[in-house]
Amino acid sequence: MSLLEKLENRTATVGVVGLGYVGLSLAIEFARAGYKIIGIDINDEKVAKLNAGRSYVMDVPSDVVSKLVAEGRLVASSDYSQIANMDSISICVPTPLRSKSKDPDLSYILDAVSKIRKHLHAGQLVVLESTTFPGTTTEVIQPILEESGLSVGKDFYLAFSPERVDPGNVQFQTRNIPKVVGGVTEDCTRHARTLYGNCLDRVVGVSSTDVAEMVKLLENTFRSVNIGLVNEFALLCNSLGIDVWEVIDAASTKPFGFMPFYPGPGLGGHCIPVDPLYLSWKAKVNGFHPRLIDVAVQVNQDMPQHIVRKVREALKPLKKDLKGSKILVIGVAYKRDTDDVRESPALEIIHLLDQEGAKVEFSDPFVRFLQSNGSRLSSRTLSEKELAEADCVLVVTDHTSVDYELVARHAPVVIDTRNALKDFSGENIHRL
Numbered sequence: 001m002s003l004l005e006k007l008e009n010r011t012a013t014v015g016v017v018g019l020g021y022v023g024l025s026l027a028i029e030f031a032r033a034g035y036k037i038i039g040i041d042i043n044d045e046k047v048a049k050l051n052a053g054r055s056y057v058m059d060v061p062s063d064v065v066s067k068l069v070a071e072g073r074l075v076a077s078s079d080y081s082q083i084a085n086m087d088s089i090s091i092c093v094p095t096p097l098r099s100k101s102k103d104p105d106l107s108y109i110l111d112a113v114s115k116i117r118k119h120l121h122a123g124q125l126v127v128l129e130s131t132t133f134p135g136t137t138t139e140v141i142q143p144i145l146e147e148s149g150l151s152v153g154k155d156f157y158l159a160f161s162p163e164r165v166d167p168g169n170v171q172f173q174t175r176n177i178p179k180v181v182g183g184v185t186e187d188c189t190r191h192a193r194t195l196y197g198n199c200l201d202r203v204v205g206v207s208s209t210d211v212a213e214m215v216k217l218l219e220n221t222f223r224s225v226n227i228g229l230v231n232e233f234a235l236l237c238n239s240l241g242i243d244v245w246e247v248i249d250a251a252s253t254k255p256f257g258f259m260p261f262y263p264g265p266g267l268g269g270h271c272i273p274v275d276p277l278y279l280s281w282k283a284k285v286n287g288f289h290p291r292l293i294d295v296a297v298q299v300n301q302d303m304p305q306h307i308v309r310k311v312r313e314a315l316k317p318l319k320k321d322l323k324g325s326k327i328l329v330i331g332v333a334y335k336r337d338t339d340d341v342r343e344s345p346a347l348e349i350i351h352l353l354d355q356e357g358a359k360v361e362f363s364d365p366f367v368r369f370l371q372s373n374g375s376r377l378s379s380r381t382l383s384e385k386e387l388a389e390a391d392c393v394l395v396v397t398d399h400t401s402v403d404y405e406l407v408a409r410h411a412p413v414v415i416d417t418r419n420a421l422k423d424f425s426g427e428n429i430h431r432l
């Protein structure tokens with residue numbers, strides 16, 4: 001039976017490499033569609049949890065995992081020789097930035113692809129899902145896979161399909177988010193479209209892997225630039241004594257040509273702070289110097305310093321300095337109602353406050369512990385006493401389950417970076 005037939009009639013064994021937020025959610029959708037799934041991850045703890053039927057991703061319930069594992073439709077492993085048993089392989093490993101240079105760090109992709117190459121055989125489909133700069137699939141991955149002696153489009157198929165999952169979003173999840181797919185050849189696109197089309201509500205084919213890679217970067221750079229614009233508006237409104245939130249709400253009544261974005265304490269997560277830098281890096285390598293993208297990155301990166309300045313100013317009337325003041329940070333996850341602290345602006349803000357000699361505590365219903373400047377902080381339970389004892393309360397993430405009325409009533413000073421206290425007023429409340 002050809003690969004296309006196996007993909008069409010769901011007898012193909014589908015592999016997912018990298019079982020994190022993206023990979024595990026995708027593996028579940030493949031399994032739900034009837035494919036047998038083999039997942040590979042280098043993290044033995046995750047592999048053991050999955051094989052025991054337990055999920056470690058908030059949007060994936062453990063009972064879904066345990067049912068699939070019990071039925072033998074989902075198996076996790078750290079053994080790359082399993083690649084030989086797969087008909088298709090979707091790669092969902094991290095694509096961070098290098099810590100010093102802030103250049104793209106493709107080491108996880110390179111590691112995964114080199115290991116895949118060792119077990120690659122004719123009649124397989126490989127799809128890269130990790131967000132990366134245009135050219136990665138054909139300039140980086142294809143040559144490595146072809147070292148096997150197999151040719152793309154002839155012996156095996158290669159495509160790029162950007163992941164668009166939005167953790168914590170209850171309306172749009174992996175299955176009902178349209179999936180963009182671009183193959184190296186038309187045949188590659190056809191194979192990838194067949195697999196994803198059997199699992200997800202809608203697949204959008206594009207003409208090349210470069211286009212598919214660029215689609216994701218446009219989407220996330222669009223967010224970065226618009227958030228940068230609105231952050232600049234917030235600073236401008238601050239200097240003019242205008243409430244930026246009221247401005248945005250009123251502008252949002254325009255039924256066309258305007259889409260609201262909201263200011264905040266800085267960008268967080270794996271995507272928006274990272275992806276524009278992948279694009280900017282590639283552009284510069286090719287001699288194009290993007291301006292708007294880099295300025296937006298800078299404006300967004302400066303927000304934590306701005307927040308710390310606001311805390312300092314708010315303490316002044318109380319004749320207090322940052323040094324020695326007790327600051328209670330509410331919400332440290334990078335976004336509302338999730339437990340993900342990766343790249344969270346709260347980490348940078350806590351670090352800056354710490355450097356200034358403030359005594360920082362945090363409260364987050366989703367995050368129990370936080371590593372900061374070598375010490376481990378535990379989440380505090382919000383209470384009247386806890387709030388009243390703080391010199392300043394700083395709302396960084398607006399989790400919906402937090403009792404903001406309690407905060408508004410008992411915190412001596414609140415800096416609200418998310419407009420979470422919009423229903424309350426008082427001289428103690430300072431908005432971004």
Ligand SMILES: NC(=O)c1ccc[n+]([C@@H]2O[C@H](COP(=O)([O-])OP(=O)(O)OC[C@H]3O[C@@H](n4cnc5c(N)ncnc54)[C@H](O)[C@@H]3O)[C@@H](O)[C@H]2O)c1
Pocket residue numbers: 017018019020021022023040041042043046092093094095108111112129130131132163164165166167270271
């Ligand atoms: N999290 C999101 O909301 C999101 C959304 C869209 C796109 N993305 C992109 O998807 C990709 C994956 O992101 P994520 O959030 O799932 O990351 P993650 O860190 O949650 O998961 C990645 C997994 O890959 C594993 N891994 C690392 N190297 C490996 C290797 N060589 N072989 C096998 N497994 C390996 C890690 O152990 C981890 O479990 C990134 O490129 C990210 O930018 C993420």
